Amino acid sequence: MYKHKLEKEIKCPLEYGLDIFGGKWKSRIICVIAANGTMRYSKIRRELSNITDAVLAAMLKEMISDEILSRNQYNEMPPKVEYSLTAKGKSIVPILQNICHWSKAYKKVNAEDALTPCKNCNGI
Secondary structure (H helix, E strand, C coil), rough: CCCCCCCCCCCCHHHHHHHHCCCCCHHHHHHHHHHHCCEEEHHHHCCCCCCCCHHHHHHHHHHHHHHCCCEEECCCCCCCCEEEEHHHHHHHHHHHHHHHHHHHHHHHCCCHHHCCHHHHHHHC
């Protein structure tokens, strides 16, 4: 199991939640897998076109360690690995949906700055 080099000092439930699904990539990974179901690494990588392999691999390891994702490896040639949301991971989806709805409601909008839902926001 993946272990962080330094233990994080989390002092409240909000910090824990933001550590688990906050940041640029974790919430997007959750949304992509929620919208598509079980996915292989390469498909996740294609959906998140501007993420590097190193960052994606690190995020997947952290999310597996935090029990947000499960990783299933099949013993076949070529090797096959699939990722899916755990029950804990699925429980985050409504939170992310609410953040998306809140953002659409309160983002100051002008013509060139309008937030359009990504295909994953529409899919979950």
